[in-house]
Amino acid sequence: MVVDIIRPFFLGFYHAFKRTFTVKHPFVRLKPTDRYRGRVVLNIDRCISCRSCVNVCPNKALEMVKFEKKLIPQYDAGRCCLCNLCVEICPAIALSMSYEVEFSEYTRKGLIHTPDRFSQPPKPIAEKTVTVKILDKKRGVAHK
Amino acid sequence: MSVEEKVIESVKTRFPEDIIEAKVKRKNRVSISVRSNRIYDIGLFLRDELGFNHITSVSGVDYIDMNELEVIYTIWSIDKKILASLRTKIPRDNPTLKSLINVWEGVLYHERETWEMFGIKFEGHPDLSSLLLPEEWDGPPPLRKDFLLPETPQEKLEEKIKRAGGW
């Protein structure tokens, strides 16, 4: 019983000198994996206006609008659940998922990406990125 | 004879009149359709003599074309490893059913939810009050087929196409 009371004390003290796990977010960012599904990006030139992405979207995040004499989907980032269904169904391979996750806006209207914004490539990731790694048994897990 | 068929056989011999249909659906699955007025007795029989003791779910289905509501009690037998669906149909206009709260205590919230979502009155249930919906809810039971969402996706889609300048 006494051992059980005292042991956490030393264990806690030992952990106080381990490497911290937190990512100092604005300065350092987590590196998304290769397969990461972030904002959907449209390639306007390849789009054949078939509307299958609009039909398959479970949350009505896509909607057809007129753009340069063509019907092009418009993207509502506030409704998108990043489920990848539209990318899978697209027969012309015009849609793709990017690694971009930070697309919050101040207004709800700002979340609606019109076709020209929808087709912009994602912003580059910050220079300093880290991934989670197992260092060794003593130092445990950390971002590096 | 498999265990599932034995279950069917014993129910049929005990209640020959009240079973509408009883069949083995697949391995571990048994479906028993009964008349609504004898569901309590059949439930007791299932629990006490066939060992169906672990309540899994109570669900309702609204068959609006036949003007009927179906209530399905799904019970698992821990020893026999069989899932029995005890089902009964009740008229849609006057949906009342004897509550099985005294048979399986676990149906307390399941029946309350079914009452709330389908408007089926379970006689003898201690507390039929609002569970998931807001307290001030006064619309029809929402999972019935005649409860329409304010705007179905199809209508919305057509409206969107119209706004986009036609297809």
Place this chain on the structure above:
Amino acid sequence: MSVMKLSMGPQHPITGHFRFILDVDGDLVLKLEPDIGYTHRGIEKLAEKRTYLQNLPVIERVNSYCDSAGTMLGYLEAIEELMGLEVPERAKYLRVIAAELNRIASHLYAACLFSVATGLETMLMWPINDRELVLDLLEKLTGQRITYTYQTIGGVRFDMPEGFKEEALKRLDYLEKRTEDYYKMLLWNHTFHMRTKKVGILKPSDAIKLGVVGPNLRASGVKVDVRKDEPYEVYDKFDFSIPTGKNGDSYDRLEVRFKEVEQSINILRQALKDIPKGPIKKWAPPIVPKGEAYTRVEAARGEFGYYIVADGTMKPYRLKMSPPSFRNLIALPHLCKNVPLGDIPVIYISLDLIPMDVDR
């Protein structure tokens, strides 16, 4: 002596999106009445308006932040049973890998919530940190951290990435070693014993009568696990045991979860070793033939039941979900009769209820 009505939640540090109406006499809680529905989204109704494929992202949000991979399996099982679709072997293995990884993540989350309920914040952070390892693995496999939409009708969407197997095995080894620290800090901590042993004892007979499922039922000593009782996917090919508790108290409910993590690691090792080569997806028609099916899967919180009535169209006629937390909820008022106020958070968290799962 007067009885005081105390409203606990939904704005309260421990209850989440629940509200409990307590009858308190001094420091003794005479009765607890749960008030649920704060996160009700009407997923059963939403599912009737969407096609079977569109339902995938909606349904996994029933249990979103913990166990979406394990939850969705049951829905797919039901559809594939109705269609008579045989999923490729490799896809089955990948589904199991995703579900078991998710179970580990979910149980680690349960452990950290448990230590919050007893007031030990250190064990909130340690399992959360190590859960990150599992979530990172899942991100490598599925492309998302929490809501994966990984399994689909007829298989899975992505194959295993390169180097996944080695990385996964390395992390599982680490997790297994790391569990020792959890035992030292939390489970063998004498103060924790004082708080959780003999608190909220659920007798096996009561547990069966009330329809409690999952680790809570197993902690009471009843050996029920869908993975063994009616093996789905490829669970019949793995060699694993079902941990059970002795007393059915809060402590046992946590210990069973820790032991289940060990068993999940065991399953994952076998799955990663035995995984065959082959296709990962089979084409499935959008229309499901007429019929009905009831399938059950063992999600992290217990047995998850899906009842689907198909009417031969692209959309389900009726989708009934029987989530584990909703079925465990009935144990809460049963256990919280005449207990001290300080035990309410412990009993509540030990049942591992999550509001979204209860409300759907």
Place this chain on the structure above:
Amino acid sequence: MIPILSFSEFIELILKVLIFPGLAFPLLFAMIVIWFERKFLARIMLRIGPLHVGPLNRTGLFQPIADFLKLIQKEIIVPDNAYKFLYNIAPIMASIVASMSVAFIPYAPKPDGGYWMIYYTPLSLLVILAIFTARPFIMVGAGWASNSKYCTIGALRAALQLLAYEVPITLSLASIVIMSGTFDLAKIVETQSSIWFIILQPIGFIVILIAMMAELSRRPFDIPLAEQEVVFGWPTEYTGTQFALVMVSEYFDLCAVTSLITVLFLGGWSGPVIPLLNDISPILSGVFWFFLKMAILTVIIIMGRGIYPRLRIDQLLDTGWTLLIPLAIIQIIITLLTAQWWLPLVRGA
């Protein structure tokens, strides 16, 4: 008759009241301890802790000041049903009472005789005990005046806990008094110059450490403030400056308690003379040792929050009445039995 102070005496008094044991010291102690607690607990949990505010790069040293500035800008909300006078005065009383006991603790000897303390009285131990007894009444008053259910439960818990743990504290102080033969804290330190009381009375030390943690409502004994059960206990309704005062008063209490235990068990200022500090002022050397001992005690008390789950109220009272009080009585008996061998060593000095 008002004694006439010389200029140097006047300066010394000002220094004492405003800077060292007086006003600035508990505030600075609170600031450093709050920062240290957050940082240290964060490191145990493998987090970073406060990061951005402060002079040194990424240490967050000024985080407590930033928090305090934020809190004093906030609106003070008084509940409609509250008993306003008591509600408003309780946080002020709490901080005053908490910082009062520092005045009676000797921190260092002066080279010309006398001690570095604000007010010298031969019965200082009794005075401090009396001040501690006043704390539960402020908590009960505040909890009752808030007129809220969680506050009431928290206040009742606080009353139960604090009153129950007065007893083991008083009992273990009894064995100190038996050993040293005086109520004067300065004399108690003097008697420890050859051997500290922690070596002579280890059981008494453990009892008083645990009891004081309970008295301070530190985890694992923070039952009156248990946020998972009663939101924040008796101060739930306080906002803004009042909340800041309540929080700061807890750390004033911590300051007083660690000082008291240092004086009683760890030999106060006694320790080898450090030449560098001694050259500046002979007081500083004693103060250095005093601070070191306080720091060790503070770390031990803070660690409790990172490693133990909270107890339940009945288990806490059980521990108090059935474990700590018998232990304290055993310590008294041991002290009485062994006094004949130890007394010449202690009193002879």
